[in-house]
Amino acid sequence: MSPKNTRREFVTSALAGVTAGVMGNAFSSLPAPAMAQERIERQAQRPGVMPRELVGKVQTVLGVMDGKNLGITSCHEHILWDLSAIFREPDAARERGLAHQPVGMANLYWVRANPHSNVDNLVQTDEKLAIDELMPFKYAGGTTIVELTQNGMSRDPVGLTRVARATGLNIVMGSGYYIDRSHPRDMDSKTAEDIAREIVNDIAVGVGDTGIRSGIIGEIGCSAPLTNNERKVLRACAMAQRRTGAPVNIHPSMSDELVLEDIKILKDAGADLTRIAISHVDGFEYSRATRRKILEAGCYVSYDGFGQLVYHFRVMGRVLNGHSDIQRIDEIIQMIEEGHINKILIAQDYCFKACLAAYGGYGYAHILNNLVPFMRIRGMTEEKIHTLLVENARRFLEFAPAQA
Ligand SMILES: [Zn+2]
Numbered sequence: 001m002s003p004k005n006t007r008r009e010f011v012t013s014a015l016a017g018v019t020a021g022v023m024g025n026a027f028s029s030l031p032a033p034a035m036a037q038e039r040i041e042r043q044a045q046r047p048g049v050m051p052r053e054l055v056g057k058v059q060t061v062l063g064v065m066d067g068k069n070l071g072i073t074s075c076h077e078h079i080l081w082d083l084s085a086i087f088r089e090p091d092a093a094r095e096r097g098l099a100h101q102p103v104g105m106a107n108l109y110w111v112r113a114n115p116h117s118n119v120d121n122l123v124q125t126d127e128k129l130a131i132d133e134l135m136p137f138k139y140a141g142g143t144t145i146v147e148l149t150q151n152g153m154s155r156d157p158v159g160l161t162r163v164a165r166a167t168g169l170n171i172v173m174g175s176g177y178y179i180d181r182s183h184p185r186d187m188d189s190k191t192a193e194d195i196a197r198e199i200v201n202d203i204a205v206g207v208g209d210t211g212i213r214s215g216i217i218g219e220i221g222c223s224a225p226l227t228n229n230e231r232k233v234l235r236a237c238a239m240a241q242r243r244t245g246a247p248v249n250i251h252p253s254m255s256d257e258l259v260l261e262d263i264k265i266l267k268d269a270g271a272d273l274t275r276i277a278i279s280h281v282d283g284f285e286y287s288r289a290t291r292r293k294i295l296e297a298g299c300y301v302s303y304d305g306f307g308q309l310v311y312h313f314r315v316m317g318r319v320l321n322g323h324s325d326i327q328r329i330d331e332i333i334q335m336i337e338e339g340h341i342n343k344i345l346i347a348q349d350y351c352f353k354a355c356l357a358a359y360g361g362y363g364y365a366h367i368l369n370n371l372v373p374f375m376r377i378r379g380m381t382e383e384k385i386h387t388l389l390v391e392n393a394r395r396f397l398e399f400a401p402a403q404a
Helices: 014-022 034-045 093-099 108-113 127-139 157-167 185-189 192-204 228-244 256-268 288-296 325-337 366-377 382-397
Strands: 057-060 063-066 072-077 142-147 170-173 217-221 248-251 276-278 300-303 313-315 318-320 344-346
Touching (some): 057 170, 072 344, 127 142, 127 157, 192 228, 228 248, 256 276, 288 300, 300 325, 325 344, 325 366
Parallel strands (some): 072 142, 142 170, 217 248, 248 276, 276 300
Antiparallel strands (some): 057 063
């Protein structure tokens, strides 16, 4: 199951000189190769013209690499984040006190039941803690993390390069916008074209002036019902996907009907649905019929709630994260039997501090240390486990040729 070769393999081109970090890293003293930088900026301004070197490759925060070296990948995680935009103030006076306490043993029982209502639980800005928490994933054989922290969640490109260097892990960074509540104030004035250009720029040139590039679009946030700005972002996401060939991850609407509407908007805007992952198909409690429809549309289904079984919370009258990890595994086995093994992604989507090992959670190595043995007990072959942990991620993350 372990990859034979996890060495990062950078392409040997002028582009690689840039993507390997010489220009992107705020801590580097080397200037960017001016010609390469100019060429990439020219390409980014011309929709549909992406650096050819990306096709069939994966783009991490430290550079472009060959997908065959990705190894064991967790397809939806957060490493450094501030999700306080989705904080929900409790109504009851006694709970308002708990909402503003640091996460600790004395309040963990309450934080787990009310994960969105404790400010500290929604924030992980400690780089040293991030490194300490990721090392067990590496020791367990993990090599790549897809980090989907977004605009509005304090995405930190430089922080991710530092964590990637310190841990030796490959980190693939996202681009785009999360749910409406986290959008910037000027979102109403942005057009879909503006947002598409931002995303293309993140992928082709780099985020802001960091030169550090995204390797995936997402997680793109969809509320239930969708807001006008979320519809606009979905259209922009489809446009940017056509111009870059990037994979896409969607945080879908929490409703069996509305998740299908999210997918329809993407399709109508020209997205390649076969390169789109629908997250939270386990935690959002979609029906079996809905999961089948998502697969029939061509999308990947992302079981990314592993390790979060302690959270059973209510949102809009729905019980979320009601699945245990074993139920998730059994459902995946059922979908494999129905012929969908190549469309299943797995992860832990830790975006609450209490998921981290230092705070009583299972930590990033949970799937590898605790659940792979259960997969074997349930009869999954090594080949199938390898497909879920390695091959599917590789196929999903490799860039396709640009379409528009
Ligand atoms: Zn997420």
